[in-house]
Amino acid sequence: MSENKQNSAPKSYLxxxxxxxxxxxxxLSTDHKRIGLLYLYSIMAxxxxxxxxxxxxxLELIAPGKTIMGAQSYNATFTVHGVIMIFLVVIPxxxxxxxxxMLPIQIGAKDVAFPKLNLLSWYIYIAGSxxxxxxxxxxxxxxxxxxxxxxxxxxxTGTNMLPAVLGxxxxxxxxxxxxLNFIVTTHRxxxxxxxxxxxxxxxxxxxxxxxxxLLATPIVGITLLMVLGERIFNIGFFDPAKGGDPILFQxxxxxxxxPAVYIMILPAMGAISEIIPTFSKKTIFxxxxxxxxxxxxxxxxxxxxxxHMFTSGMSGTALFTFSILTFIVAIPSAIKVxxxxxxxxxxxxxxxxxxxxxxxxxxxxxVGGLTGLVLGALATNVHLHDTAFVVGHFHFIVFGxxxxxxxxxxxxxxxxxxxxxxxxxxxxxxxxxxxVGYIALYMPMFFLGVMxxxxxxxxxxxxxxxxxxxxxxxxxxxxxxxxxxxxNLFRAVKTGExxxxxxxGGTNLEWQISxxxxxxxxxEIPTIDKATYKYD
Amino acid sequence: MAxxxxxxxxxxTYLLVLSLLIVFTLLSVAITQIELSRWAAAAAxxxxxxxxxxxxxxxxxxKYDQRMFRVMVGxxxxxxxxxxxxxxxxxxxR
Amino acid sequence: MSxxxxxxxxxxxxxxxxxxxxxxLFGGLFITYVVYRYLHQEAFHLASQELDVAIGTINTIxxxxxxxTIAMSITAIQQKKKKLTLALIATTILLAIxxxxxxxxxxxxxxxxxxxxxxxYLDQLGFGDVLFFGLYFFMTGLHAxxxxxxxxxxxxxxxxxxxxxxTHDNFQLLENGGLYWHLVDLIWIFLFPLFYLIA
Ligand code: HEM
Ligand SMILES: [Cu+2]
Numbered sequence: 118m119s120e121n122k123q124n125s126a127p128k129s130y131l132x133x134x135x136x137x138x139x140x141x142x143x144x145l146s147t148d149h150k151r152i153g154l155l156y157l158y159s160i161m162a163x164x165x166x167x168x169x170x171x172x173x174x175x176l177e178l179i180a181p182g183k184t185i186m187g188a189q190s191y192n193a194t195f196t197v198h199g200v201i202m203i204f205l206v207v208i209p210x211x212x213x214x215x216x217x218x219m220l221p222i223q224i225g226a227k228d229v230a231f232p233k234l235n236l237l238s239w240y241i242y243i244a245g246s247x248x249x250x251x252x253x254x255x256x257x258x259x260x261x262x263x264x265x266x267x268x269x270x271x272x273x274t275g276t277n278m279l280p281a282v283l284g285x286x287x288x289x290x291x292x293x294x295x296x297l298n299f300i301v302t303t304h305r306x307x308x309x310x311x312x313x314x315x316x317x318x319x320x321x322x323x324x325x326x327x328x329x330x331l332l333a334t335p336i337v338g339i340t341l342l343m344v345l346g347e348r349i350f351n352i353g354f355f356d357p358a359k360g361g362d363p364i365l366f367q368x369x370x371x372x373x374x375x376p377a378v379y380i381m382i383l384p385a386m387g388a389i390s391e392i393i394p395t396f397s398k399k400t401i402f403x404x405x406x407x408x409x410x411x412x413x414x415x416x417x418x419x420x421x422x423x424x425h426m427f428t429s430g431m432s433g434t435a436l437f438t439f440s441i442l443t444f445i446v447a448i449p450s451a452i453k454v455x456x457x458x459x460x461x462x463x464x465x466x467x468x469x470x471x472x473x474x475x476x477x478x479x480x481x482x483x484v485g486g487l488t489g490l491v492l493g494a495l496a497t498n499v500h501l502h503d504t505a506f507v508v509g510h511f512h513f514i515v516f517g518x519x520x521x522x523x524x525x526x527x528x529x530x531x532x533x534x535x536x537x538x539x540x541x542x543x544x545x546x547x548x549x550x551x552x553v554g555y556i557a558l559y560m561p562m563f564f565l566g567v568m569x570x571x572x573x574x575x576x577x578x579x580x581x582x583x584x585x586x587x588x589x590x591x592x593x594x595x596x597x598x599x600x601x602x603x604x605n606l607f608r609a610v611k612t613g614e615x616x617x618x619x620x621x622g623g624t625n626l627e628w629q630i631s632x633x634x635x636x637x638x639x640x641e642i643p644t645i646d647k648a649t650y651k652y653d
Numbered sequence: 654m655a656x657x658x659x660x661x662x663x664x665x666t667y668l669l670v671l672s673l674l675i676v677f678t679l680l681s682v683a684i685t686q687i688e689l690s691r692w693a694a695a696a697a698x699x700x701x702x703x704x705x706x707x708x709x710x711x712x713x714x715x716k717y718d719q720r721m722f723r724v725m726v727g728x729x730x731x732x733x734x735x736x737x738x739x740x741x742x743x744x745x746x747r
Numbered sequence: 748m749s750x751x752x753x754x755x756x757x758x759x760x761x762x763x764x765x766x767x768x769x770x771x772l773f774g775g776l777f778i779t780y781v782v783y784r785y786l787h788q789e790a791f792h793l794a795s796q797e798l799d800v801a802i803g804t805i806n807t808i809x810x811x812x813x814x815x816t817i818a819m820s821i822t823a824i825q826q827k828k829k830k831l832t833l834a835l836i837a838t839t840i841l842l843a844i845x846x847x848x849x850x851x852x853x854x855x856x857x858x859x860x861x862x863x864x865x866x867x868y869l870d871q872l873g874f875g876d877v878l879f880f881g882l883y884f885f886m887t888g889l890h891a892x893x894x895x896x897x898x899x900x901x902x903x904x905x906x907x908x909x910x911x912x913x914t915h916d917n918f919q920l921l922e923n924g925g926l927y928w929h930l931v932d933l934i935w936i937f938l939f940p941l942f943y944l945i946a
Contacts, residue, residue, distance in 0.1 A: 126768070133837060157833055186797060202668070230754070230757050230761065230763060250789070293768050295786065296764075297761055297764045297765060297768075299760075299762055301757050301760050301761045302776065304721075304757070304760060305754055305756065305757035305760070306757075307715065315671070326730040331764055331767060332729070332732065332767065332768070332771055333771075334768070335768045335769070335771035335774070335775065336771055336772075336775045337773040338772055338775075339772050339773075339774075339775035339776055342889075343776075343779070343885070344777075344880075346864070350864040350865050350883040351865035352865065352877075352884075353864075353865075353877045353878065353881055354779065354878070354881060354882075354885075359870065359877045359878075360783075360787070360873075360874025360875065360877055360878055361878065362783075362786070363781070364743070364778060365778075365782055368740050368778070369775055369778065369779070372736060372740075372775075372778075418734070419732065419737055423739075431743045431747075432742065432743045432744070432745070432746035432747040433746065434742050434743075434745075435739075435742040435743035435746065438739065438742055566684075615872040625942060635899065659825060661822055661825050662821075662822055662824070663822065664822060664849050665821055665852075666882060667815050667818050667819050667822070668815065670815070671811060671812065671814075674815075675808055675811060678804065678807050678808060678811065678939075679804070681940060681944060682804050682944065683857075685944040685945070685946070686800070690798070693793070693944075694940070694944065694945045696871070697940035697944045697945075698937075698940055698941075701936050701939070701940050702936050705933050705936050708814060708929055708932060708933055709929075709933070711818075712814055712815070712818045712925075712929050712932075713925075714910055714922075715927045718759075719756070721760075721862045722759075722763060724766070726763075726764065729767050729770055729771075730770075732771075733770065733771065733774040733777070735777065735780055736774070737755055737774075737777065737781055740778050740781075740782065741782070741785070742823070743783065744782050744786065745785070746754040
């Protein structure tokens with residue numbers, strides 16, 4: 118390359134400001150990469166708040182009786198913790214951050230199909246979060262229903278349900294528009310030669326997720342509108358005193374919220390499916406199986422919502438059907454675990470930071486999935502429903518699964534996103550402390566649940582004290598690891614050494630462009646002629 | 654891509670479909686007013702199904718669009734129906 | 748930005764996806780309807796007699812006609828008949844307004860009889876009536892809200908055609924607007940028998 122060419126080489130997207138200054142080069146840019154980072158920073162901010170609330174709860178539970186807060190504050194804390202973590206952190210999570218950043222690049226496109234709509238989705242997200250947070254400060258006190266907003270309590274309680282419910286509704290819009298954008302992008306903007314069966318697994322996962330976002334979110338949207346109708350107009354849809362059926366609310370809520378857990382986990386699985394082959398230097402095992410299991414999860418996941426309602430008084434027929442369907446939906450998840458392990462088998466594994474996150478993901482996901490089966494069986498569910506066991510289960514999957522995959526993806530794509538490399542030994546230290554703290558925090562909950570400790574109480578009987586101490590201390594350890602990780606990444610953005618184009622030896626398109634990418638990602642739209650994940 | 658050939662539907666087709674739709678509407682009113690036993694409501698719904706098929710196929714051009722659109726619409730309708738059926742598994746057998 | 752290239756199919760796909768979300772939004776209400784209809788068959792039957800089938804039928808036909816006119820506007824624009832296109836869009840908007848006016852009187856009459864969500868009179872009638880009219884107001888209300896949005900959308904289309912931003916070889920936006928309008932019609936096609944014809 119001649120001297121001249123070097124100089125006129127296009128600037129990276131971080132340097133390309135479009136003539137805007139300061140914060141405006143972020144909040145006015147329609148570049149999918151900048152929007153991805155906008156989401157990253159906003160989601161991280163909410164995550165900090167959510168973690169703080171979580172730690173406060175753990176401190177309350179470090180000893181029986183009132184420790185640092187009373188019943189009402191505790192109810193408000195777990196509600197706001199849940200709403201923030203579910204609606205503001207994990208649901209947008211991977212799709213909005215890494216989907217935005219990587220989907221166009223991995224399919225060989227310059228941007229998403231509707232860049233302006235993409236930016237609008239972020240604004241809607243922010244509007245929704247402001248509404249949610251305003252519920253903390255306005256009049257009647259923070260909401261205290263739990264993130265599930267169960268009727269009839271959600272329209273009988275005097276606390277600030279309106280802004281919280283409206284906020285969740287608005288956030289749903291953001292999620293829908295993002296999903297819509299990604300589906301059109303995947304259909305229309307794949308580079309020449311990028312047939313569906315050459316699509317890497319992460320875009321596939323984002324695509325499957327986008328369909329769930331699109332098709333499930335409206336149901337919770339209308340349900341929340343109905344709750345608003347109850348509160349404002351006193352209609353009676355879910356009010357037993359007027360003939361309404363609160364169990365119908367549970368149906369409608371879970372028709373969305375079970376698929377929503379797949380909004381959280383599918384992209385996580387997709388990211389893991391990128392990391393594992395790269396660090397095993399081996400083609401992913403059973404590409405077709407992984408793709409089809411992604412679609413199967415997205416599809417069957419729509420029909421199992423009733424497993425959250427086994428003790429609600431549903432008909433026997435429904436109990437039976439939902440239990441069977443729940444067992445069926447575990448199969449594609451198990452296929453994926455099998456495929457990951459088979460990919461590693463006889464590969465030349467390098468235990469670099471992203472791989473450590475991915476490997477620990479597989480472990481915690483396995484625990485989460487198996488305890489899910491315990492809960493999916495009718496007989497055991499009756500004993501375990503609404504105990505600490507459920508809290509253990511979903512944290513193992515939502516936090517252990519989605520969270521670990523998020524951090525893994527962050528460490529995997531960090532050099533591409535910022536063009537900088539982080540300190541790997543600190544990153545490993547952070548991971549190790551986090552992992553140990555994590556296990557100590559959530560493992561005891563399974564035992565507590567089996568012993569019969571109910572969830573969502575600020576107090577417990579003295580016989581539950583032992584495991585609760587371990588759990589609370591684990592929370593502190595985990596947060597320490599988390600802080601180390603964040604500081605390490607922050608330092609890398611500021612002072613990290615320059616990262617090469619392809620630090621891990623990955624094979625997908627994102628590793629064939631500069632780090633960080635240019636504004637348009639590719640000088641020329643690539644033509645794809647070989648299969649994905651080919652290592653020679 | 655902007656150069657795709659567009660099918661131009663004639664005014665006549667639209668007017669024909671419109672009159673069919675109106676006839677079906679009146680038909681469903683007639684059926685239910687005459688009180689054809691308890692199946693009247695089901696018949697009215699069936700008519701609604703036929704009417705919406707016309708709207709989807711002709712007015713919304715599904716007939717002339719890529720197959721992808723027809724498949725998607727079919728799946729979405731099936732999804733709604735299946736979700737209703739599964740929900741009813743609870744209420745029907747309580 | 749690079750060469751902005753137009754993708755009509757992509758744009759149409761986006762519109763259809765949006766329509767799917769609308770179908771599911773109303774889908775949640777249809778689930779509710781089916782459940783409560785099943786639990787209160789007799790009451791729904793009787794409550795439905797309170798509704799005026801004549802107004803319902805007229806409104807149905809109005810929406811069907813408006814659906815046809817907006818569909819024809821797409822033929823017109825492709826044949827480069829700008830005046831006709833504008834006239835057809837305007838007719839659609841007009842019909843939409845007539846629909847709303849009818850609705851206004853229909854609701855108004857109910858309110859006068861003391862039938863509205865949360866009213867004491869309604870509460871006395873019993874569970875089935877509370878739920879029937881709750882659903883009636885909620886669903887037709889949400890539908891009317893969509894009509895209002897539709898009027899705004901079509902208003903923009905009118906303006907775009909008038910200012911030649913939409914022309915015979917660039918009319919995808921008009922088609923999308925039309926699709927939205929047909930959706931509003933589709934939903935009504937089901938609301939009509941479910942509320943008016945089960946008496
Ligand atoms: C192998 C697959 C899975 C099975 C069989 C399963 C099963 C279950 C069951 C039966 C419950 C209800 C427990 C009860 O309340 O009595 C439950 C709760 C829950 N699951 Fe799963 N699950 C699976 C995967 C997931 C995934 C992938 C996620 C999220 C990413 C997830 C998130 C949750 C959450 C958040 C709850 C609790 C909701 C609440 O009541 O607040 N699960 N799971
Ligand atoms: Cu579930």
